[in-house]
Amino acid sequence: MSTSELEARRVVLGFQDAEDLGPPDLPTQPVPLNMGPSHPAMHGTVRMVLEVQGERISSADIQIGYLHRCFEKESEHATWTQIFPYTDRLNYISPMLNNVGYAMAVEKLLGIDKAIPERAQFIRVIVGEVSRISDHLTCLGASAMELGAFTVFLYALKAREWLFELLEEVCGARLTSSYCRIGGVAYDLPDGFDAKLRDIIERTRVVLSDISKLVERNRIFRDRMDGIGIITKEDALAYGITGPVGRSTGLAYDVRKDHPYLVYDRFDFDVPVGSVGDNFDRFAVRVEEMYQSMRILDQALKMIPPGPVVVADPRISLPAKSETYNSIEAMIAHFKIIMDGIHVPPGEVYSFTEAGNGELGFYIVSDGTGRPWKCRVRPPCFAATAVLGKVLPGLFIADIVPTFGMINMIGGECDR
Amino acid sequence: MGFLDFATTKIEAAANWARKFSLFQYPFVTACCGMEFMSVAAPKYDIARFGAEFPRFSPRQADLLIIVGTITERQGPALRRIYEQMCEPKWVVAFGVCASTGGFYQNYSTMPGADQAIPVAVYIPGCPPRPEQVLDGLIMLQERIQRGEGHNQIVIANEKAAAKAQKLGIAYDVPATAIRPRIEASKG
Amino acid sequence: MAQIVLDRLTAEFRGGEILQTGSQHGNEWARVRRDAWVKVATFLRDDPATKMEMFIDLTGVDRFSTEPRFDVVLHLYSVSLKHRVRLYGGCPENDPTIDSLCGVWEGANWYEREAYDLYGVRFKGHPDLRRILMYPEFVGHPLRKDYPKEKRQPLVRRSQVEAGD
Numbered sequence: 001m002s003t004s005e006l007e008a009r010r011v012v013l014g015f016q017d018a019e020d021l022g023p024p025d026l027p028t029q030p031v032p033l034n035m036g037p038s039h040p041a042m043h044g045t046v047r048m049v050l051e052v053q054g055e056r057i058s059s060a061d062i063q064i065g066y067l068h069r070c071f072e073k074e075s076e077h078a079t080w081t082q083i084f085p086y087t088d089r090l091n092y093i094s095p096m097l098n099n100v101g102y103a104m105a106v107e108k109l110l111g112i113d114k115a116i117p118e119r120a121q122f123i124r125v126i127v128g129e130v131s132r133i134s135d136h137l138t139c140l141g142a143s144a145m146e147l148g149a150f151t152v153f154l155y156a157l158k159a160r161e162w163l164f165e166l167l168e169e170v171c172g173a174r175l176t177s178s179y180c181r182i183g184g185v186a187y188d189l190p191d192g193f194d195a196k197l198r199d200i201i202e203r204t205r206v207v208l209s210d211i212s213k214l215v216e217r218n219r220i221f222r223d224r225m226d227g228i229g230i231i232t233k234e235d236a237l238a239y240g241i242t243g244p245v246g247r248s249t250g251l252a253y254d255v256r257k258d259h260p261y262l263v264y265d266r267f268d269f270d271v272p273v274g275s276v277g278d279n280f281d282r283f284a285v286r287v288e289e290m291y292q293s294m295r296i297l298d299q300a301l302k303m304i305p306p307g308p309v310v311v312a313d314p315r316i317s318l319p320a321k322s323e324t325y326n327s328i329e330a331m332i333a334h335f336k337i338i339m340d341g342i343h344v345p346p347g348e349v350y351s352f353t354e355a356g357n358g359e360l361g362f363y364i365v366s367d368g369t370g371r372p373w374k375c376r377v378r379p380p381c382f383a384a385t386a387v388l389g390k391v392l393p394g395l396f397i398a399d400i401v402p403t404f405g406m407i408n409m410i411g412g413e414c415d416r
Numbered sequence: 417m418g419f420l421d422f423a424t425t426k427i428e429a430a431a432n433w434a435r436k437f438s439l440f441q442y443p444f445v446t447a448c449c450g451m452e453f454m455s456v457a458a459p460k461y462d463i464a465r466f467g468a469e470f471p472r473f474s475p476r477q478a479d480l481l482i483i484v485g486t487i488t489e490r491q492g493p494a495l496r497r498i499y500e501q502m503c504e505p506k507w508v509v510a511f512g513v514c515a516s517t518g519g520f521y522q523n524y525s526t527m528p529g530a531d532q533a534i535p536v537a538v539y540i541p542g543c544p545p546r547p548e549q550v551l552d553g554l555i556m557l558q559e560r561i562q563r564g565e566g567h568n569q570i571v572i573a574n575e576k577a578a579a580k581a582q583k584l585g586i587a588y589d590v591p592a593t594a595i596r597p598r599i600e601a602s603k604g
Numbered sequence: 605m606a607q608i609v610l611d612r613l614t615a616e617f618r619g620g621e622i623l624q625t626g627s628q629h630g631n632e633w634a635r636v637r638r639d640a641w642v643k644v645a646t647f648l649r650d651d652p653a654t655k656m657e658m659f660i661d662l663t664g665v666d667r668f669s670t671e672p673r674f675d676v677v678l679h680l681y682s683v684s685l686k687h688r689v690r691l692y693g694g695c696p697e698n699d700p701t702i703d704s705l706c707g708v709w710e711g712a713n714w715y716e717r718e719a720y721d722l723y724g725v726r727f728k729g730h731p732d733l734r735r736i737l738m739y740p741e742f743v744g745h746p747l748r749k750d751y752p753k754e755k756r757q758p759l760v761r762r763s764q765v766e767a768g769d
Binding site: 259383 | 628629630631633657658659660661663665666677679681683686688690709710711713714715722735736737738739746747753
């Protein structure tokens with residue numbers, strides 16, 4: 001052991017003879033340990049079959065699939081618009097971002113991705129960033145709770161409640177919104193949305209600063225997060241890890257900056273990139289991303305133009321209710337779209353957006369009917385969970401909790 | 417037959433009153449409903465005022481199993497094991513429409529409701545249910561606990577009555593619905 | 605957009621390994637002969653003009669009525685040069701096997717396990733090919749078009765109480 005390591009051990013352990021506790025100290029045998037599918041510190045349901053020597057993990061087999069709800073098989077039997085509720089339940093802590101990603105993929109196949117009304121694009125950005133803030137708040141709150149900082153959890157959920165109530169005014173549901181439609185969004189923003197969102201942003205800034213004051217310089221929090229669970233940049237590239245986890249390793253890739261979509265190229269915002277790739281980097285990247293999302297929201301609220309919220313093509317968007325009830329053409333158009341589904345021309349496309357966890361891709365194969373032939377989700381946290389099989393060996397059992405929390409594996413997205 | 421009538425006595429009523437206001441919950445969280453469960457536990461819709469605040473992180477210390485979110489076929493054995501490990505009397509609440517009936521997932525992997533594997537006392541529909549709906553379901557469960565109508569309570573009462581009847585040499589037929597559920601590996 | 609990738613592929617592989625190329629909706633794609641799968645993927649990762657360091661996605665498609673029935677679809681991305689490509693490797697129904705890309709990108713491991721689990725495509729050389737989303741007792745490959753959506757294979761059920769018991 002080096003002198004500095006020894007010093008560190010003395011400071012932490014307070015012993016004079018810290019050398020006596022160096023490895024190998026106690027004889028150990030490999031023991032299989034099961035962190036079962038129902039575990040309080042696992043976000044969602046995943047099983048880890050670990051082999052431990054003493055307290056150190058020697059191998060980790062991560063078994064997912066406990067929430068496999070057959071998104072792809074269900075989409076093959078549903079019309080294009082009926083898939084929106086299924087996309088909500090993928091990354092269920094930021095459902096709007098999934099809706100937007102899927103809508104953009106189908107619009108690309110239809111060829112109308114440049115014809116979406118500008119107001120609809122701004123609305124998609126606004127609700128997407130609100131969802132991103134709620135995603136990061138949930139992740140940080142739950143992880144902090146698992147490390148013992150219960151107050152941080154309550155503060156984060158307090159802020160998330162405000163966002164949920166706002167989204168409920170927009171689309172009627174707190175969590176599973178199904179707000180986007182192919183060609184735009186379902187409804188326009190309600191009156192007073194602007195003032196309410198600005199007020200919530202101010203209050204959320206206060207909450208974030210409270211959270212930072214509570215944990216960022218806390219000795220226990222830092223000891224459990226610093227230097228633990230390091231993912232290298234090479235691993236991020238080999239596994240395809242993007243999003244906050246990927247950026248914490250030093251990989252500077254954000255779909256909003258590198259391949260701007262919707263109206264992201266009009267906003268001025270930064271993308272935080274970490275350097276070490278440990279748990280604390282992932283935490284700090286998420287906190288900073290929330291501040292940047294609030295910056296985008298400020299600018300979007302100033303720049304949003306008036307106008308229609310859905311493309312005015314009767315083969316794609318539903319006609320207005322007054323038309324449907326009063327004219328036969330509109331009623332037939334409504335009937336065809338609901339019963340048959342929108343007829344998307346045959347083809348294949350891969351469309352990608354920046355979701356809460358990274359690059360969310362939709363690979364869609366259409367055979368020309370109103371139902372997809374294949375609708376695949378490329379889940380961002382699938383790759384991050386896969387790399388844990390490489391990162392966990394060598395850590396203590398107690399290190400699994402912050403590492404797994406900061407990866408933000410969402411069962412609905414990983415298992416689909 | 418007064419002593420075989422398992423309507424609650426005064427002591428039973430007092431015990432049930434205590435049980436309903438101090439539920440030790442084990443949240444079996446799987447999916448999106450977990451987010452609304454967190455909201456119910458959060459300051460605004462506080463579940464603590466109903467006495468059901470602190471989640472016990474082991475089924476052996478819990479008496480209320482809240483099944484939050486979709487149950488897949490793969491989780492069946494884990495769910496069975498958790499139910500068997502709970503202490504009695506125990507109750508099960510199906511939180512969300514996926515745990516109640518499978519929700520809008522009808523496919524090869526989703527169990528159509530948690531009651532395919534274990535008996536459920538209260539079903540809270542919603543996708544996800546609003547926190548007020550959850551609290552309503554919790555109050556409904558508390559009323560059932562007070563009346564002694566939870567499946568496990570009925571099972572225990574019948575077992576006690578059958579044991580007493582056997583001691584006295586009287587015949588007692590336990591009704592079919594009041595037998596302990598056998599949760600076994602599926603044959604199909 | 606990523607035409608350079610297709611140009612490099614057709615320039616480098618002249619033995620018929622690249623069966624077809626195309627560009628649709630802004631995505632460039634190439635259909636690769638099955639036995640050249642690893643060779644083409646390694647070339648795309650290492651060639652300085654393409655530099656596809658990032659593995660994005662690997663999945664399967666069941667074409668059902670056309671041959672080859674199963675298409676293994678690979679998406680790659682270059683962070684430095686900012687271009688993407690999609691590769692198709694077709695596997696016939698009577699022999700749904702293809703080489704594994706775990707030696708080229710480690711991340712292909714879980715994606716190939718998923719393609720095996722849901723479509724039944726076997727990856728030669730994969731270190732640990734077993735089911736990932738379904739349980740080991742499951743029989744069949746559910747995302748194939750001939751597997752019925754609602755055919756369940758339950759592991760546990762409550763015993764049905766017979767009337768008159």
